[in-house]
Amino acid sequence: xxxxxxxxxxxxxxxxxxxxxxxxxxxxxxxxxxxxxxxxxxxxxxxxxxxxxxxxxxxxxxxxxxxxxxxxxxxxxxxxxxxxxxxxxxxxxxxxxxxxxxxxxxxxxxxxxxxxxxxxxxxxxxxxxxxxxxxxxxxxxxxxxxxxxxxxxxxxxxxxxxxxxxxxxxxxxxxxxxxxxxxxxxxxxxxxxxxxxxxxxxxxxxxxxxxxxxxxxxxxxxxxxxxxxxxxxxxxxxxxxxxxxxxxxxxxxxxxxxxxxxxxxxxxxxxxxxxxxxxxxxxxxxxxxxxxxxxxxxxxxxxxxxxxxxxxxxxxxxxxxxxxxxxxxxxxxxxxxxxxxxxxxxxxxxxxxxxxxxxxxxxxxxxxxxxxxxxxxxxxxxxxxxxxxxxxxxxxxxxxxxxxxxxxxx
Numbered sequence: 001x002x003x004x005x006x007x008x009x010x011x012x013x014x015x016x017x018x019x020x021x022x023x024x025x026x027x028x029x030x031x032x033x034x035x036x037x038x039x040x041x042x043x044x045x046x047x048x049x050x051x052x053x054x055x056x057x058x059x060x061x062x063x064x065x066x067x068x069x070x071x072x073x074x075x076x077x078x079x080x081x082x083x084x085x086x087x088x089x090x091x092x093x094x095x096x097x098x099x100x101x102x103x104x105x106x107x108x109x110x111x112x113x114x115x116x117x118x119x120x121x122x123x124x125x126x127x128x129x130x131x132x133x134x135x136x137x138x139x140x141x142x143x144x145x146x147x148x149x150x151x152x153x154x155x156x157x158x159x160x161x162x163x164x165x166x167x168x169x170x171x172x173x174x175x176x177x178x179x180x181x182x183x184x185x186x187x188x189x190x191x192x193x194x195x196x197x198x199x200x201x202x203x204x205x206x207x208x209x210x211x212x213x214x215x216x217x218x219x220x221x222x223x224x225x226x227x228x229x230x231x232x233x234x235x236x237x238x239x240x241x242x243x244x245x246x247x248x249x250x251x252x253x254x255x256x257x258x259x260x261x262x263x264x265x266x267x268x269x270x271x272x273x274x275x276x277x278x279x280x281x282x283x284x285x286x287x288x289x290x291x292x293x294x295x296x297x298x299x300x301x302x303x304x305x306x307x308x309x310x311x312x313x314x315x316x317x318x319x320x321x322x323x324x325x326x327x328x329x330x331x332x333x334x335x336x337x338x339x340x341x342x343x344x345x346x347x348x349x350x351x352x353x354x355x356x357x358x359x360x361x362x363x364x365x366x367x368x369x370x371x372x373x374x375x376x377x378x379x380x381x382x383x384x385x386x387x388x389x390x391x392x393x394x395x396x397x398x399x400x401x402x403x404x405x406x407x408x409x410x
Contacts, residue, residue, distance in 0.1 A: 003127045004134075010179040011118060012138050014172050018078075018111065019142025021168025023150045023161040024085055024104055025050070026143075026249065029229045029349075030242045031158045032097070040233050042094070044353020046101045047229050051349065053105025054342030061110035062117075062335015063201065066328065070118040071182045073331075077110035078173035082166045084108075089162030108169075109342050113335035120322055120330055121183035128322070133264045133315065137257055144253025151246020185327055204332050210324045212382045214340045216280075217317060219375040221344020223283045223368055224310060227252070227303070228345070230352035231290060234361055238294050248299045255307045264315050272316045273383035277376045279316075282309035284372010291365030 028050065032043040057077070064073045084103040091100050115135075123131040153161050205211060232245045240248075267275055286306030293299045318337070325333035355364040 003124070004131055005122055007122050007181060007183070008119070008131055010175065011115065011122075012135055014074075014175045014180065015115065015135055016138040016142045017168055017175065018172045019139050020146050021165040021171075022143055022146045023153075023165040024088065024101075025108070025228060026147055026246070027150060027154050027158070027161060027242065028101070029232050030154065030236070030245065033233065034236065034242065035158050036092075036097075038094070039357070040229070040353045041357050042353075043233075044229050044349040044351075046098050047349030047353075048346050049098050049102040050105035051225075051342055051344070051346030053102040053107075054109035054345050055339050057106035057109035058113060058338035058342045059201075059335050060106075062113040062331045062333070062338070064110075065114040065117050065331030065335070066184070069182050069184045070114045070121070070331070071176060071180055073114040074111055074118075074176045074180070075173055077107055077114070078169050078176060080107035080110070082169035082173065085162055085169065086166035089159045089166075105342070105345075109338065111172075112338040113331050116318070116334040116338075117330040118180075118183045121185065132318070133261050136314065137260050140253040140256035140260065142253075144250045144257060147246045147249045147253060149246075151243045154242045154246070201332060201336075204329065204336050207324065209382075210321065210333065210336075212378075213317065213320055213324075214337055216276075216375055216378045216382065217337065218340040218343055219371055219378070220280065220283055220309075220313060221341045222348050222351070222371055223287045223375075224306065225341075225344045225348035226287055226290075226352050226364075226368060227306075229349040230356060230361070230364055231299075233353075233356060234290060234293075235299055237361075238299075240296060240299075244296055248296065248303055251300050251303045252307045252310070255304060256311055259308075259311055260315075263311050267312065267316065272320070273380060275312050275316055276379040276383065279309040279313035280372050280375035280379055282306065282372075283313070284369045284375070288365045288369030288372070290368075291362050 028047055029040075029043045032038045032046055033040060038046075061073055061077060064076075081104070084100060084107050088097070088100045088104055091097055119131055119135060120128065150161050150164070153164070227249065231249075232242075235245050235248065283306050286302050286304075286309060289302045289305060290299070293302050321333055321337045322330075352364055355367070
C-alpha cells in the first residue's frame with residue numbers, strides 16, 4: 001500500500017511466515033494429554049514453563065533490541081526457535097519435555113519486542129496505525145491457516161507439526177538476514193552517555209502509568225490464554241478432536257482478519273477509556289460462557305465473543321504503549337509489555353489446569369468472568385490518569401516518539 005516502506009513489507013512477510021508455522025503454542029496441551037497421556041495438571045505445568053520462558057525471552061529481547069539492534073535480535077530468536085522446536089518433537093521424558101518447552105518459550109517470544117520496535121522505527125508516525133493493523137492482520141491470517149492445517153496434521157503426526165514449525169522459523173531467519181535491514185535509531189546528537197540510565201529497565205518499571213496498563217494487560221492475558229490449555233481440555237471432554245479444536249480456534253484468526261482493519265478505523269478517534277472497559281467485559285463474558293458450551297457451534301460462539309474483545313483491546317492498548325515509550329527505549333517498553341502477555345501464558349495454564357483438576361471446569365469459567373469485570377473497572381480508573389492523545393510523553397522526542405493509534409505484539 002502507498003506510504004509504507006519496502007522494509008515494512010519484508011517484515012510483514014516474515015511475520016506471516018512465522019505465524020503460519022505456529023504449532024507448539026496451539027497444540028502443546030493436546031500433544032501432552034492426548035498423545036503422551038499426561039494429566040491436565042502436567043500439561044498446565046509444561047505450558048506454564050513455556051510461558052515462563054516467554055517472560056525471559058520478551059524481557060531479554062527488549063533489552064537486546066535497544067542495545068544490540070532489532071535485526072540481530074530477530075535472527076538469534078528465529079534460529080533458536082527453529083532448533084528448540086525441532087528438539088521438542090524428539091524428547092519424551094517428562095523432565096526433558098518441560099525443559100525444552102521452557103527453551104521454546106524463550107526463543108519463540110523473543111521476536112515480539114524487536115518486531116514492534118522495528119515497525120515504529122521504519123514507518124512514519126502518520127502511517128503507523130495502518131501499518132500496525134496490517135501487521136496484526138498478517139499475524140492472525142497466519143494463525144488461522146496454521147490452526148486448521150496443524151489440527152489435521154496433529155491427527156496423524158505431532159512430530160510433523162514440530163518439524164514444520166522449525167522449518168518456518170528457519171525461513172523467517174533467512175528472510176530477516178537477506179531482506180530486512182537494521183532500523184535501531186542512532187545516538188542522538190549531544191546526548192553523549194547520559195541517555196543510558198534514562199532508558200534502563202529500572203526507569204521503565206518506575207513508569208507508573210505504563211506499569212498500570214501492563215498490569216491490566218496481564219489480566220486480559222490470563223483470560224485469552226485459557227484458550228491454550230483449559231479450552232482444548234474442555235473440548236476434549238466434550239468428545240471433540242484436535243481437528244475440531246483447530247477449526248474452532250480458526251474462528252479467532254478469521255474474525256480478526258475480517259474485522260481488525262475496519263474496526264481499527266472505526267475506533268481510531270473514539271474514547272479509549274470506554275472501549276478498553278468494553279473489551280474487558282467482553283473478554284470475561286466470552287471466556288466465562290465456555291462453561292455452558294458443549295457443542296462445536298457453542299464453542300465457536302464463545303470464541304467469537306472474546307475475539308471481539310481482542311480486536312478492540314489490542315490496537316488501543318499497544319498504541320498507548322507506543323505513546324508512552326521514549327524513542328530510544330522502544331525495545332524495553334515493548335519487551336516489558338510483551339512480558340505481561342508471557343506472564344499470562346505462565347499463570348493461566350497453571351491456574352486453569354489446577355482449578356479444573358481440583359474444583360472442576362465450572363469454577364474456572366466463573367472466575368474468568370470475575371477477572372474480566374475487575375479488568376474493566378481497572379481500565380475505567382486508569383484511563384482517567386493517562387494523558388490525552390495530544391499530550392506529550394516525558395522523555396519522548398517531538399517527532400517519532402508517539403503514535404496516533406495501534407501497535408501489535410508479533
